[in-house]
Amino acid sequence: MYGGEFDGAAAFSGGGFMPSQATQTTDPFPSALSKHRDKQTLIPLTVKQINKALLSNDDKVNFLIDGVDVNNVKLVGMVLNKAERVTDVSFVLYDGTGRIDCNRWVHEAVDTKEMEAILEGMYVRVHGQLKGFQGKKQLVVFGIKPVTDFDEITHHFVECIYVHSYNTKLMKQQPSSSNQTHMPGSAVTTQTYQTAPSNQFTGQYVANGLQGIEKMVLDYLHLPASIARDSGVHQEELATQLGIPLDKIQATLNCLVDEGLVYNSVDDFHFKSAANG
């Protein structure tokens, strides 16, 4: 059981940096880590997409686009209205779909040098953090470089289309956990979605009775309320809520743990889905 727990968490939280077994004493670690990492992905966007972004209710800094938490973004466009001040440089980025106000703080000589190379009317690739300030969306830029190969502009828009399709497809597959989606940043995360429980939603678990219970249990564990609980869901709660005898729930959970889809959290009776950290 214990071995299954570690494997499940390591295999399904998207690879990359994981806490060692020694630090993984309590459940919140992997979930906090994976959420943190999701927020740090750079998402390619058009200004039009940003303009339509929803401000999420719980945290005023975050935006929701295609069901994904958006913090750091990359944009490609033209620099207009560049204005240099003592501590920062402001400009408007125009990418053909719209204009967005950008701000670049200049603390060090390297920042100043980077901004000096940026001229009015120049095409640039910008990496920055999206912020809502007094009801206006603006970009706090932390990286900017001139576009020298203009195919990059085409590629940027194609990438926007790809990421949009990827995230909206994911939203349709997993409506209950869309906020937790991984970005297609690496082969590892993409693979996660091929092997992890998204397969459970494709309809192959319909005919067989036991497999039907597996799906019910997984669906219950994927409910936002279940995901939000750091301690996981108790097996008796699953039995009561789903109206299935406890021994069948236990057999199903054992099966799901063996498959690495579910893991024990605080003790042998609480369970969490591996797909959601």
Add this chain to the structure above:
Amino acid sequence: MDTSNPAVLVNGDLLRSYVGRRVRTVVQVVRPDAGGLTGRSTDEKQIVVKGQMPAPLTTFVEVIGVADSAQSIHAEIVTNFGDTFDTSNFNQLCQLANGDFRHLFI
């Protein structure tokens, strides 16, 4: 933040659907002429561009402006795009940006 006046990504074929509206395209310069240039669009159509041009012109230029007619654009911004540019990629992007993914752009 302003998305009220987007420039639609177009090729020669799509240009005719946006007469009177702001468009954005990349053309290969065929010849500069008085008050502009004549270019070839990424789908091999002839486009006349009027307005102020940068000097010297590179092989490919991007034009942002208002579509005067089905074959001409009144340019507001003309940017040199260098001597190599993948026209078939851009042409397909125009089709995507006017098709299923229109809502990401306009």
